[in-house]
Amino acid sequence: MKYVSTRGEAPVLGFSDVLMAGLAADGGLYVPEQWPTLSEAEIASFAYRPYAEIAGRVIAPFVGDDIDGDQLNEMIAAAAATFRHPATTPVTQIAPNHFLLELFHGPTLAFKDVAMQLLARLVDRKLAETGERATIVGATSGDTGAAAVEAFRGRPNADVVILFPEGRVSPVQRRQMTTVADENVHVLAVEGTFDDCQAIVKDMFAHEAFRRSVGLTGVNSINWARIVAQVGYYFAAATALGAPHREVSFTVPTGNFGDIFAGYVAKRMGLPIRRLVIATNVNDILVRALTGGDYRTGAVTPTSSPSMDIQVSSNFERLLFEAYGRDGAAVSGLMARLKQGGGFEIGDGPLERIRAEFSAASSDEAATRETIARIHRATDLVIDPHTAVGVGAAEAHLDDGVPMVTLSTAHPAKFPDAVEAAIGRAPLLPEALSDLGDRTERMTRIAADTAAVEAFVLDRSRAASSEAAR
Ligand SMILES: Cc1ncc(COP(=O)(O)O)c(C=O)c1O
Numbered sequence: 001m002k003y004v005s006t007r008g009e010a011p012v013l014g015f016s017d018v019l020m021a022g023l024a025a026d027g028g029l030y031v032p033e034q035w036p037t038l039s040e041a042e043i044a045s046f047a048y049r050p051y052a053e054i055a056g057r058v059i060a061p062f063v064g065d066d067i068d069g070d071q072l073n074e075m076i077a078a079a080a081a082t083f084r085h086p087a088t089t090p091v092t093q094i095a096p097n098h099f100l101l102e103l104f105h106g107p108t109l110a111f112k113d114v115a116m117q118l119l120a121r122l123v124d125r126k127l128a129e130t131g132e133r134a135t136i137v138g139a140t141s142g143d144t145g146a147a148a149v150e151a152f153r154g155r156p157n158a159d160v161v162i163l164f165p166e167g168r169v170s171p172v173q174r175r176q177m178t179t180v181a182d183e184n185v186h187v188l189a190v191e192g193t194f195d196d197c198q199a200i201v202k203d204m205f206a207h208e209a210f211r212r213s214v215g216l217t218g219v220n221s222i223n224w225a226r227i228v229a230q231v232g233y234y235f236a237a238a239t240a241l242g243a244p245h246r247e248v249s250f251t252v253p254t255g256n257f258g259d260i261f262a263g264y265v266a267k268r269m270g271l272p273i274r275r276l277v278i279a280t281n282v283n284d285i286l287v288r289a290l291t292g293g294d295y296r297t298g299a300v301t302p303t304s305s306p307s308m309d310i311q312v313s314s315n316f317e318r319l320l321f322e323a324y325g326r327d328g329a330a331v332s333g334l335m336a337r338l339k340q341g342g343g344f345e346i347g348d349g350p351l352e353r354i355r356a357e358f359s360a361a362s363s364d365e366a367a368t369r370e371t372i373a374r375i376h377r378a379t380d381l382v383i384d385p386h387t388a389v390g391v392g393a394a395e396a397h398l399d400d401g402v403p404m405v406t407l408s409t410a411h412p413a414k415f416p417d418a419v420e421a422a423i424g425r426a427p428l429l430p431e432a433l434s435d436l437g438d439r440t441e442r443m444t445r446i447a448a449d450t451a452a453v454e455a456f457v458l459d460r461s462r463a464a465s466s467e468a469a470r
């Protein structure tokens, strides 16, 4: 399998090179040259099989000959084994035609663990093969950072540098990153928003000499390997609910558009998905884009679902590439307008193509609180505010006879204040994290300035290399 950039200028690469490149050299995002498909019989055979087995069959065509099949399956199984639930990503019913896909049973209690646990193993394998050292960077609005720190902590050949917007993640999310003592973990509290953090990461990738000198690799969903590792659970959930013999719809709490793009990939592979519903909080650039065709950034508003406090939704570029008939020059032009003027109009044809498959809805803070309380009253389940945003959007798109699955993306204990405000009590953290509040924090405060972050990364990378040489 080969990969092309959404901006059409970067070299065509295989899976392992895309994994290590993170972002394409032309600033675009890698996508497969063609979409692999699975037959109806093959999809039908997934029903009730273990998650790791389904994920192995879904991921394999994207990896091609780059990794031996048995080795890949072992890595997928080892990643799934870090989850506390025997079904890895179980499905729960909350209404006659509405289900939750629980993705938060991993070590850091958010859906990011599904992909990050595999990504770390893939990167590790590649570094062992080449004997190189890498600097793993990531921007986080709370969950990617924690998952990356957990997955890469203590790895001998990699430093992990995570940028988070200071004061804009929950205290549990922050502590999951800042209380990890391993020397290869560096957490930067940036004076800015998640969008500022993500822009700094992209700028670092654009500086070729810097990128090479520190062996930069990215763990955000701009890295294709993150997306592909999130496709398996769409197949697992849909086949458990009757696919491919019946259609299923999904609602996805959305920020950077990575998770819902994984659903789109599942659909392109042959999974019969009726609709993909984009759910956002009041940072609703995607809802505005689908409704009016204008993709335009604004100020980021802090909410009780901080992981979705995002305006520049990176993976939307991958969907635009498809909607514009894989025209890299057109996508490049749109991205230049986004950078220079803060937005662009989506053409009529591409917009129509997007609307044919996606719907979108947003929830404000009061509605999110009300949804947490209502679901708790009706089912006794406690859901987190991101999941609640999803449930609210899903309820507006229920369709007779087509099961709706809302992705439950985080454990409620990551957001105790928001949950307590809705149901009157704060959920408890699982045993392994019960002393999180007592652990010592370690982080570096830094300006939202690419040069300052690059200087920090360079310094860490040199120190780690000379330590390794001793
Ligand atoms: C809990 C939670 N829900 C939803 C999202 C949105 O996912 P995506 O950025 O892939 O759209 C995030 C962050 O990415 C998250 O951490």
Ligand SMILES: N[C@@H](CCOP(=O)(O)O)C(=O)O
Pocket: 139, 140, 141, 142, 143, 144, 145, 219, 220, 221, 222, 255, 256, 258, 307, 308
């Ligand atoms: N919501 C994310 C933001 C980064 O998204 P990613 O999926 O591109 O890594 C977070 O919690 O950090």
